[in-house]
Amino acid sequence: MAFVFMRETYAYALLDQKTKRLRKETGNPKLRSVLDKGTTTKELFSLAMVRPTKMLLFAPIVSLLSLYMALVYGYLYLLFTAMPTLFEKEYNFSSGSVGLSYLGIGTGSLIGLVISGATSDPLVRYLAKKNGGERKPEYRLPLMAAACLIIPAGLFLFGWTAENKSHWILPIIGTSFLGVGMIIVFMCISVYLVDAYLEYAASAIAASTVLRSLVGALLPLAGGSMYKSLGYGWGTSVLGFVAAAAIPLPVIFFKYGERIRSRNLFDVKL
Template sequence: SAGDQAYNNRPLPNHSELLLDPQPYTSNFLPHAVRRNFDYRVTRTYSQVSNYSLEHIQDSMKHVEVDDQLVSAATPAPIPEEDLKKSERDLEEGSTSVEFDDPPSDDPNAVNWDGPDDPANPQNWSTKKKTINVILVSSVTFVTPLASSIFAPSIDQVMREFHSTNEQLASFIVSVYLLGYCFGPLVIAPLSEMYGRLPLYHICNVLFVAFTVACAKAPNLGGLIAFRLLAGLAGSCPLTIGAGSLADMISKEKRGAAMSSWALGPLFGPVIGPIAGGYLSAAKGWRWSFWVVAIVAGAITIVAFIFMRETYAYALLEKKTKKLRKETGNTKLRSILDNRTTTEEVFRLAITRPTKMLLFAPIVSLLSFYMALVYGYLYLLFTAMPSLFEGEYHFSSGSVGLSYIGLGVGSLTGLVISGASIDRFAQYLTSKNGGEPKPEYRLPFMGGACFIVPAGLFMFGWSAENKDHWIVPIIGTSFLGCGMIIVFMCISVYLVDAYVQYAASAIAASTVLRSLVGALLPLAGRSMYKSLGYGWGTSLLGFIAAAAIPLPFVFYKYGERIRRKNLFDVKF
């Protein structure tokens, strides 16, 4: 027929383009039923650390029998096997071709949505329902990072109350929260794949409130440290699966505003926390920093129990499948998204793949280390600034929180600059180099930020050492905040673009390392400043940051070659 002839004569996409942006091409060479499932899975790839299931579709295929007619219908014109294998290599020999484990749409035992307009599908929810869920996810994602630093200005009060002068312990009480951020996602992400997002939100919200209350009632330093760690573990939930929740509800082309509201929490929560914590500790004592967080988080938890709904399509279709099995007695029914992956396999991939990428993918390891270093500097300053501005500039315990405003202003500036410029700069380089987009075009813009970070550190350190006007070191921290956000944005986008199929694991690897360094590096802060002073102590940090300046330029030139050559013969 004419339709078959048109199908056979359809243009085939360039494989590199298909890997970078598959959706524009799926409508040209896939049947409708298969295309819907393909588009859905591609969207889930970009849901960052919460969406491991797409990454192990290939690993689970050995458990799935795919109908031969489906494979035949989904296969375009014959392509030489050698070319196909070559095109399917992703970066460090990681990626394989996308296969479909979903049964055909006419399979009587396949449970799917009731048509493209099924109101049970989160993509078809009303605007009001989506808005409520976005607000709730964004709210809890703001509160838990805020709790990581709201305690920082009052650490000296705590040490006096518990009669301790251990400087490393004082820093660790603040940063131990980030150890929870480090290890929490390794458990929460796979659990969300098996049981859905909603149970994880509810359980972690309740635990977060409980452990925060326990921090407020802590009888000694040991108890405070333990409860801070547990609060961090529970508080990592919205950071782990929040982006995935928004992707479940909102199509990619309309997702920008929702993702921006969600991203404000991790970026500005740690900066706003000390400002509020300074006045709270001065007026009510350090324990009220925890009480306020517990009250706000408790209110959000109650509202979430009432209004938050499950968004994860896999969990919703599993629930529908179980209901239909019970109603019909047909035990052969299964969800169209069921890939029959075992619990052990889900946890294995959630832990081993990010670890492999961190150890054996030079791009992931080096860029993640630099991101972790800058993040560690942020929390090191959180523990050092109260001593500087109270001891040297004689700020009150309430107004010392205002010294963190520089970080907030700088972070906001960096967010505006990166949001407006990263894509445009990459598009400019694409048009300048023949119109073929490459992930490396994200990196030159980061080069400027790599100069800003050490410049801010030098300005902060030597102005504090020379006891210049208090505004000067605060301006220095604003440069650090601006550079930090630009570095974060550029590296995150680059890792997602470069490691298409394994984007979630690449981001997870960088998140784990960042949280680990953020927790441990501040332990050296107070003793370092005591030995070297603010000038040379901060200069040491600046010199280390300056040594990383060549990174974006090196990877811009050699990144593609490194990605395409498996240096360690490791498959992810």
């Protein structure tokens, strides 16, 4: 739908389209856009492959936020693999009813989407107004700080209510907390990376997406053995403790993110 209904806004692409049209109209193949660096297709492909990797390895903001996003994404799929066993064996859900247990994550994700969509831009405008009208990418992070508290809370609630065989709604409420926090974290990090890296935003997003997909594919493989050894309580608590350790991350980048970017600790220009 975005491809069909949204207009192109990227300056390089717009000028490239205009240049191609002028070449065709004038018959002059030497016309070039002022933004055209003369990069060949082979070089562009190399840049597209190398730059995200370089940012993931050498940009602290990209690497740490991508790692946190990947962990949360991995937690989601790990719970996906654990929930059928939990609700079938411990709560005697039928195979048809087990699918309803995912409504907690779905509902929480929808709530997180509404919260992030309704508060992200107004919060940036509010903080910019307090700062003399100057907007900073770091103004996207306060909402993430709140979400980082919700995620471990949801994990602990899910794990220990499942361990103690509490009412079935309580683990589902725990997963809804995870859904709320997960979507807010994803939205905040994605928009922050776009605002912080502008021209290289696509590379930053690509780096986080690759890492997230890898962790999402591999982490659930350890879920069965982990819950078998530690149980739902301590098994999920391990995940919660790791998530809790990341709570200071948005606070640190809110305070020092601009300084980290301005010091140019890494070079993304290949």
